[in-house]
Amino acid sequence: MSQNILSPFTLPSGAVLSNRIAKAALTERLAKSNHLPNELHQRLYRHWASHGASLLLTGNILVDKRYLESTGNIVIQHDTEKEAFRRWVGDVVSYDIHFWAQLSHAGRQSNRFASWRPVSASDVQLEKMMLFGKPIPLTESGIEEVIARFVHAARFSKEVGFTGVQFHAAHGYLISQFLSPRTNKRQDQWGGSIENRARILLEIVVRTRKLLGSSFPISVKLNSADFLRGGFDVEDATYVILELEKRGIDLLEISGGTYERSAMMGVGMKESTRSREAYFLDFAKQLRSKSEIALMVTGGFRTLSVCNEALNQDELDVIGFGRPFLQDDHFPQGFIDGTLDRVIEPKINILDSNNADAAEAGYYDIQLDRLAHGLPLATHISGLRSALRIPLHELKRGIRNRFMR
Numbered sequence: 001m002s003q004n005i006l007s008p009f010t011l012p013s014g015a016v017l018s019n020r021i022a023k024a025a026l027t028e029r030l031a032k033s034n035h036l037p038n039e040l041h042q043r044l045y046r047h048w049a050s051h052g053a054s055l056l057l058t059g060n061i062l063v064d065k066r067y068l069e070s071t072g073n074i075v076i077q078h079d080t081e082k083e084a085f086r087r088w089v090g091d092v093v094s095y096d097i098h099f100w101a102q103l104s105h106a107g108r109q110s111n112r113f114a115s116w117r118p119v120s121a122s123d124v125q126l127e128k129m130m131l132f133g134k135p136i137p138l139t140e141s142g143i144e145e146v147i148a149r150f151v152h153a154a155r156f157s158k159e160v161g162f163t164g165v166q167f168h169a170a171h172g173y174l175i176s177q178f179l180s181p182r183t184n185k186r187q188d189q190w191g192g193s194i195e196n197r198a199r200i201l202l203e204i205v206v207r208t209r210k211l212l213g214s215s216f217p218i219s220v221k222l223n224s225a226d227f228l229r230g231g232f233d234v235e236d237a238t239y240v241i242l243e244l245e246k247r248g249i250d251l252l253e254i255s256g257g258t259y260e261r262s263a264m265m266g267v268g269m270k271e272s273t274r275s276r277e278a279y280f281l282d283f284a285k286q287l288r289s290k291s292e293i294a295l296m297v298t299g300g301f302r303t304l305s306v307c308n309e310a311l312n313q314d315e316l317d318v319i320g321f322g323r324p325f326l327q328d329d330h331f332p333q334g335f336i337d338g339t340l341d342r343v344i345e346p347k348i349n350i351l352d353s354n355n356a357d358a359a360e361a362g363y364y365d366i367q368l369d370r371l372a373h374g375l376p377l378a379t380h381i382s383g384l385r386s387a388l389r390i391p392l393h394e395l396k397r398g399i400r401n402r403f404m405r
């Protein structure tokens with residue numbers, strides 16, 4: 001039967017998505033030093049909840065306050081209070097859509113403003129503008145603690161009303177550091193073969209499923225590859241996906257890249273891949289012949305006809321969009337009611353091509369902040385402002401958090 005963006009989709013757990021449009025995780029950086037959701041998160045997600053997507057994923061919620069991705073992250077750990085979450089989540093699910101928590105641990109990608117000595121699978125440091133400390137390899141009991149933190153955060157998410165969870169195993173964060181042979185040099189049961197490198201992720205999934213039952217949606221975001229020499233590759237990814245399928249996840253989200261190579265945003269991709277939209281669709285197509293796992297693909301989709309064609313050809317089940325939610329105030333409603341054919345990419349001024357991804361991240365962070373304050377998206381943002389946005393934010397919040405602990 002032919003599918004398009006308006007077709008409903010039933011997940012293995014029985015949960016139904018009313019259409020094929022999902023908002024992928026976009027880190028919000030809006031939390032104060034208590035790392036709780038606040039009125040800015042509420043306003044932002046009310047805006048998105050009322051614009052037509054059937055599934056909203058949160059920006060990454062961290063499972064350990066010591067190793068943040070941003071000083072403005074939301075955190076769920078053992079001492080976290082539920083009230084602020086219940087307000088935020090209750091508001092969003094009242095729109096009768098799915099709202100899933102993306103759970104993450106930054107590992108070595110925790111910047112110096114958040115953590116001077118992060119942890120990782122091994123002591124392989126991220127060399128980027130001297131922003132990241134040399135990581136301490138986790139001990140076996142440290143790994144057990146990380147698994148327990150993810151499982152606890154998943155249970156907490158269910159208790160406060162999220163209708164599903166997603167484990168962030170992509171983009172070079174801690175689980176992805178375990179998966180990649182570039183960053184995992186361990187010689188114990190957590191390193192070496194792909195069976196061992198995938199163990200932490202599979203343990204988290206199995207224990208969460210056991211605790212939360214078969215009717216609660218569990219998703220994983222995974223790289224199709226890191227696109228780095230000696231990194232996690234498509235064979236590794238295929239192995240992990242087949243193992244996740246055996247363990248009964250609901251939705252696999254495919255992305256790619258790390259802080260070293262932002263393939264998730266199309267950086268460094270061949271021009272032909274970028275212009276075809278859908279950076280990871282070739283991988284998804286190959287996967288379809290090997291696996292029946294429900295598939296969400298995120299990265300590069302901008303044109304309604306391209307989305308409908310991919311769905312009609314059964315190349316994927318759900319389409320994830322990130323930046324379009326920060327490029328057009330009416331997205332995705334325009335796709336749904338047929339008044340928008342294509343989301344226009346803004347021209348982002350970059351000061352220096354070496355740091356293009358920092359300027360791009362800053363640009364979108366400013367746009368997200370505007371929506372959270374009830375303002376329309378800006379039509380122009382200067383290159384200098386975009387480039388400085390995130391370093392200044394992290395510095396300011398880092399200092400404030402340190403003195404308000």
Ligand SMILES: Cc1cc2nc3c(=O)[nH]c(=O)nc-3n(C[C@H](O)[C@H](O)[C@H](O)COP(=O)(O)O)c2cc1C
Nearest residue numbers: 024025026027059060264298299300321322323364
């Ligand atoms: C400002 C910004 C924040 C992001 N934060 C996250 C995040 O918290 N978790 C995540 O998995 N991906 C994150 N991403 C990546 C997006 O989810 C998505 O994979 C990427 O933007 C590609 O999709 P797009 O071409 O539709 O934007 C972020 C991207 C942007 C632009």
